[in-house]
């Protein structure tokens with residue numbers, strides 16, 4: 376299939392959703408006004424919403440049907456596997472130099488002062504830099520806050536041949552530095568910046584990647600997690616046992632509810648009802664195409680009370696997960712060895728659901744989403760975030776391009792000219808996004824989301840000719 380065809384299919388899918396979010400939220404606003412003076416009029420708006428959502432589901436079913444009807448499904452699966460295999464083999468080559476004493480190295484310390492998701496993102500950043508600089512990544516993890524014996528207590532080491540940071544010369548980060556062993560600071564302190572930082576994807580695979588995937592950056596990041604998170608036998612055993620205990624099976628929606636210290640500091644409170652309304656819509660959508668004998672969620676949270684609340688309010692749902700895990704995830708013993716097992720378990724199963732409902736302000740959910748995109752072809756739209764759009768913390772600006780002109784209808788909106796470059800602060804999930812226009816220098820202003828398209832950033836990464844295609 377052509378890149379244009381694949382892109383149009385994805386654009387139709389997101390366009391239908393944006394259209395529905397726009398229409399339904401506008402109708403809801405008018406309905407609210409109508410309720411004050413005419414219950415009859417309000418009920419007519421309800422009818423529009425009721426039939427409208429059915430219409431939306433039917434359209435989504437049809438556009439999703441193209442993926443099977445066009446005869447390219449096995450091509451997509453193969454291409455997804457081949458691209459992944461290529462990157463995994465390159466990483467294997469990079470990480471296993473034949474002579475560790477002479478290898479160029481990049482040293483990264485796992486113990487960034489933050490949570491597990493944040494630490495994994497730190498390692499991903501280091502690993503991407505290592506790939507870009509053609510340096511073997513050396514991960515330091517002794518004294519890890521989640522388990523003093525380090526990374527290897529739960530995951531395999533990142534190399535079979537080279538885990539020592541020894542070398543003839545050591546030095547700090549320099550873009551073209553020549554020391555044998557280079558130390559990498561955290562992403563926020565990296566100066567000068569590097570062209571390899573997310574969301575850039577390698578030029579040599581960008582064409583293939585934009586064809587098969589709706590969010591090349593997420594796919595790229597997922598590949599590093601795929602390489603990193605190789606479970607030690609005991610970890611694998613724990614996950615298998617847990618999966619059997621809760622009887623994990625699809626279809627299932629992953630729900631991550633981040634509360635405790637996050638609420639009011641880095642994110643707003645979102646009610647259980649808000650999460651569950653999106654879960655419900657996932658199943659209503661699925662029901663148009665297949666029977667759903669049992670609605671099921673995998674629930675992960677740092678607030679054990681949420682388990683009781685959801686089970687009480689949604690008795691028709693099977694709620695998988697474990698309140699004991701969420702207890703160890705609440706602040707008291709968050710950074711303990713037992714909380715490590717808990718967070719590994721929750722991320723593992725969230726990533727294996729069919730759809731995620733969560734807040735992308737949390738690194739836990741973003742990690743699960745990234746892993747999900749390494750497991751199944753194009754899972755770019757398998758999520759509903761109640762707050763942020765997807766991003767990688769510390770990333771370079773992610774630009775969007777206006778593909779349709781726009782004339783502002785309210786003072787809160789901006790004008791768009793085709794070709795305008797924008798940064799996006801957030802999608803309001805009501806047909807509008809907020810962002811800044813680099814041409815007109817209008818900042819923090821609204822525009823219709825469907826009138827812009829994300830720009831895929833690429834960089835000249837090394838192409839690893841030693842590794843066959």
Ligand code: GDP
Nearest residue numbers: 490491492493675676704717718721737738739
């Ligand atoms: P963020 O603060 O949500 O962006 O993510 P971090 O991973 O940086 O820090 C939050 C930490 O809280 C996690 O690493 C876990 O230790 C704990 N935590 C938060 N949510 C969950 C959850 O759903 N399950 C488990 N097991 N732990 C969680």
